[in-house]
Amino acid sequence: MRLSIILLTALASIAIGIAADAGPMTSDPKGFEGIPWGVAFSESENFVLVDDGSRIKGYELKQGSLQLGPATVDSMRFLTVNGQFGRVTIRYHGKETHKRLLAHFQSKYGPLDRTPGQIAAGSVEQYNWRGPETDITMNYENARDRGIIFFESVLLAPRFTEGIADTVN
Numbered sequence: 331m332r333l334s335i336i337l338l339t340a341l342a343s344i345a346i347g348i349a350a351d352a353g354p355m356t357s358d359p360k361g362f363e364g365i366p367w368g369v370a371f372s373e374s375e376n377f378v379l380v381d382d383g384s385r386i387k388g389y390e391l392k393q394g395s396l397q398l399g400p401a402t403v404d405s406m407r408f409l410t411v412n413g414q415f416g417r418v419t420i421r422y423h424g425k426e427t428h429k430r431l432l433a434h435f436q437s438k439y440g441p442l443d444r445t446p447g448q449i450a451a452g453s454v455e456q457y458n459w460r461g462p463e464t465d466i467t468m469n470y471e472n473a474r475d476r477g478i479i480f481f482e483s484v485l486l487a488p489r490f491t492e493g494i495a496d497t498v499n
Contacts, residue, residue, distance in 0.1 A: 331406075332396045332489075334397065336470075341401070342362055347492065353410075353460075354440060355439050355440055355459040355460055355461030355464065355466070356362060356439060356458065357438065357440070357461075358464050359439075359459030359461075359464055359481075360417045360461075360464060360465050361415070361461045361464070361483075362408075362481045363379070365408075365413075365415060365484035366415075367415060367463060367464070367485065367486060368415060368416070368483065368485070369414070369415050369485075370413055370414070371389060371408065371413070371414075371415045373389070374380065375392070375422075376391060376392060377389040377390065377391060377392065377408065378392050379410075381407075384389060385410075385411055385412055386409060386410065386411050386490060387409070387410045388407045388408065388409050389407070389408040389409075389410075390405070390406065390408070391406060397401050398420060398422075398429075398431065398479075399430070399431060399434035399435075399438070400430045400432075400433075400475045401422065401427045401430040401431050401432055401434070402427070403420050403421065403422040403431075404421045404422050404423060405407075405419075405420065405421045406418060406419070406420050407419045409490070411486055411490050412487055413497045414486055415483075416482060416483045416486030416487065416489065416490065417480060417481065417482040417483070417486070417487070417490065417496060418476065418479075418480070418481040418482070419478065419479070419480055420478070420479040420480075420481075421477070421479075422476065422477050422479070423475055423477070424475060425474045427479050428470045431468070431477075431479070432457065432468065435457070435459065435468065439459040439461075440459060441467060442457060451464035452472075453471065453472050453473050454469060454470070454471055454472070455468075455469070455470045455472070456468070456469050456470075457469075460484075461468065461484075462484070463482075463483065463484055463485070464481060464482070464483065465480075465481075465482050465484050465487065466479065466480070466481050466482075467479065468482045482487075493494055
């Protein structure tokens with residue numbers, strides 16, 4: 331009985347600490363900023379290889395400001411798995427940047443599910459847009475005033491974790 335109360339209290343604490351809004355995507359980008367999912371990706375005049383793994387490679391822009399919609403972000407990493415473009419990881423900081431990006435995503439990809447009972451205020455906010463080809467996840471840590479966004483191919487996302495369990499003892 332006492333263990334049940336402790337477990338319920340722990341689960342409630344976790345649930346209160348996370349806000350999760352998910353909404354159907356009204357306009358699937360089928361890639362990121364005009365780059366379609368699944369295309370071959372390599373170093374070019376625009377991109378430099380920064381992570382050279384055997385299956386997963388990471389690229390960053392060579393120059394220019396890192397702009398996403400109306401906001402400047404700290405970093406953008408473009409990831410391929412087995413040579414196919416499948417994910418972008420974007421890091422940012424600041425509450426104002428977070429608000430601008432959230433408003434931009436809602437205007438571009440659709441409104442969030444604001445049904446009563448779907449939102450819990452807490453230290454980490456999470457927002458998702460799911461389309462037939464693209465999944466966008468936005469996490470913002472209030473205490474650290476920073477966020478991370480993942481744009482990823484629905485089809486290629488599972489390939490990023492293939493084989494990981496085989497290497498863990």
